[in-house]
Amino acid sequence: MARAAGILLHITSLPSPYGVGTLGREACRFLDFLERCGVKVWQILPWGPTGYGDSPYQSFSTFAGNPYLIDLEELAEEGLLEKEALAAIDWGEDPGRVDYEKLFAHRFAVLEEAFSQGFDPSEEGYRSFCQEQAHWLPDYALFMSIKEQYSQRPWWEWPRPLRLREAAELADFAQEHRGRIAFWQFVQYLFYRQWREMRAYAAARGVKILGDLPIYVARDSADVWARPELFLLDGEGFPTEVAGVPPDGFSADGQLWGNPLYRWDVLEAEGFAWWIRRVQGAYAFCDTLRMDHFRGFEAYYSIPAGNATAAGGEWRPGPGLKLFQALQDALGELPIVAEDLGFLTPAVHRLLQETGFPGMKVLQFAFEPWGDSIYLPHKYTSDCVVYTGTHDNDTSTSFLQGGGPQAAFCREYLGAGEEAGSWALIRAAWQSAGDLAIAPMQDFLALGREARMNTPSTIGGNWQWRLLPGQLTDDLALRIRRMGRLYGRDEGKTEDWK
Template sequence: MFNRSSGILMHITSLPNKQGIGTFGKEAYDFVDFLKKSGQSYWQLLPIGPTGYGDSPYQSLSTFAGNILLIDLEVLKEKGLLTEEDFSGRDFGNQTDVVDFTKVNNEKTALLRLAYSRAEKSYKREMDTFVEEHKSWLIDYTLFMALKHDNDLRSWQEWPKALRTRQADAIEAAKVQHESEMKFWTFVQYIFFKQWHELKVYANKNGVEMIGDIPIYVAEDSSDVWSNPELFLLDEDNRPVCVSGCPPDAFSATGQLWGNPIYNWDLMDQQGYKWWIERIRATYELFDVVRIDHFRGFESYWSIPGGAETAVNGEWVKGPEMKLFDAIKEELGELKVIAEDLGFLTQEVADFKDASGYPGMKVLEFAFDSKEESDYLPHNYETNCFVYTGTHDNDTVQGWFINTDQGDIDKAIDYLKLTKEEGYHWGFIRGAWSSVGVVAVAQMQDFLGLDDKARMNIPSTIGGNWEWRMAPGQLTDELAKKIYDMTKLYGRLC
């Protein structure tokens, strides 16, 4: 389903502008123009759902809703919902190279509330239509957000029991009490989807497809779990019986404790995987291609007892495997999917991925272990794969050379024939672009030759992640031509 091509990985939040965070505004359209000029077929993003504690796009407050921080305020000003005076004295953060999520959230939410106060009546028809089209998740989400703000942003697990366990009388009373607040959250979702779809239409018209990203799990503190507790393995008090993670390995003696609730796969199977089908359907209303994070978890997943402090005492449990994806295919047809198959893989996982037919992932930074041969070396690639210099969870290429063992660095230099004249980061990009993998992708940071200060995320850490922003003026014609020439040289122009 993919032609030989290439793309750039950069999250919306990393775009430059004066609002403290990248948005769906002019700079996003400029980036599409840059992608077209540089011969790229794809713009790959991280999840664009509303973020909670830690600001991670992989721990969203909803798998269906959008992150309102990505709404462009300048567009609202052009439509008369905001004025120049409204921006006076606003503090979105004083650094242009990182996002100050606290300041951005405070200021943008206040301005969006102001815009809503001026738009409530004039946008009523559009909002009514929007509610009708998205009512399967929107009503629960807007009530969830209203209650979250009414409870000082605490997790729903800390709300009064009647609300936490969704007692019918309490829920109906809450809808009446918070009707106005629910309308605000409806308005900002309407604006989010409107701005996003306009950007996507522009990208598609210019030959650029959008690659989205969904985590296999949803966050415990999400409207998804709160409004559908039966779909997760929770006890009678709606506390997780078991949670997600990864087992101990060479990188972590205690494994990784993610903490997401585990799905009630038996019930989902009985329901024909309806919830998952709707999740995937909603995702493809936003994106052309979707990367499914932790794809191996559909074959077997690491289940950790609820309340555990580490991932050590977990166990492997069989997942739904192809039954889920057969159900999705039957309902939605053939879809463009990237299977994130990184990490510990068994033969069963490899067979499952092959049965799906989806391309897996190869990460060049994983290739150069000087102690052993690696499947991530380009000469071992199959055609049906996406090749990355690194992902959002990896260091930048220049950072990799700063923080990696010298033996691995020497192997990379020898294998890729890297030279300082070319630039090591360009040598890595050349290694990905020249490979047989059907699609090659590099982070924007790697095209810019940035070091580890521009790293997007260090897994299993909180604080300092997801903040990097590109500086204004870095998308030059010279850079676009250099990317275009390499893309043409290795036959990736479409």
């Protein structure tokens, strides 16, 4: 990696008058802001359609895009929607928070209006898109149509013939609901088209998009429903074992994620073809991938289905280097950042070294009172990505205001006073040896706990924070650019501030 700086901000957190950040004008304005900052990397969270708990890590498809992210103003400019009608919809009272309940209530009706105005199955762009995405799009559109028909219930609660994909029943349903299937395909066409435009805009401004690929897919997803043989399910489609992490010093019960586990032997027998398509599809959206829960590729924690907690599971060997060799053989160079946080064994360190992927260093994890953490900046080598915090951390301002031995050690280590804020951590990340340094947008704005994006193992109140119009000022861009030039993360001389 070249030495550079990045900002972490999910697309949903952009401003917009329609309840959530989207791919259109505001995304371009943010890219303009990054260019003014001299920032070369925009890190986002997973972009798939959100399901349970509104989490981007629990998506209805690993290949599809989130319909909420489609820019409605662009559709209005194309004549598919009326701006007056959009303005009359109640998208939520607080422009600084996403109201997912109101989004769900209104967004799809708006997209249905665009569909009725603009769907043309003979249009060349739409036809080409359907052909290019034929390996997943029909299954996804059918999956979403069945969910609609059965009041959004998860697929394992559908009638048995549909749950187990009996061919005659699926064919009958597809014929009867072909209009709805076409709608879901059209929505994905809009999403992909707008994303390609945004990515081209980013490339023209020298900004690379760093995406996020969860290791597991959601149980209630078209991925599991369409290819059950790739997952540890019984003959009725119910999981026999599920994902999570074991009890540790932070959680006596561990973390019970509940995602289905892979049948790695079946995937390997197919030459990891499903994973190759998955990663190839992700690179259509971004330049680099953060590979979530990297340690799960060396060994994964398996919990018997039905357990109330993560206790009682066991570690099992993952695919290891064989998966990444197959990916590289098929796709060439793999620009990947390994999310190597948590308890790591020597075998995980070996896999990271064998792949050559840079790992992550998170400053908020560094300041244990005993002072020997691997996340302390003086221990970094260049081949890592340094974060002040991630989407799962509190904001750095709140972290430092929280008191206790960690905050005290942090202030002493950084040579900062009692009033030290998030910029002290940003400076530490930027001046470190790590090739890439990233901070969440909330840290640049010195925001407190109210701006936290996610609190792990909780449901409700997460993934909601948004930028307000006017917060991305020229003064802020200049301050970020000066920091980058001071520490070699932006071109130009340090005295050439403007």
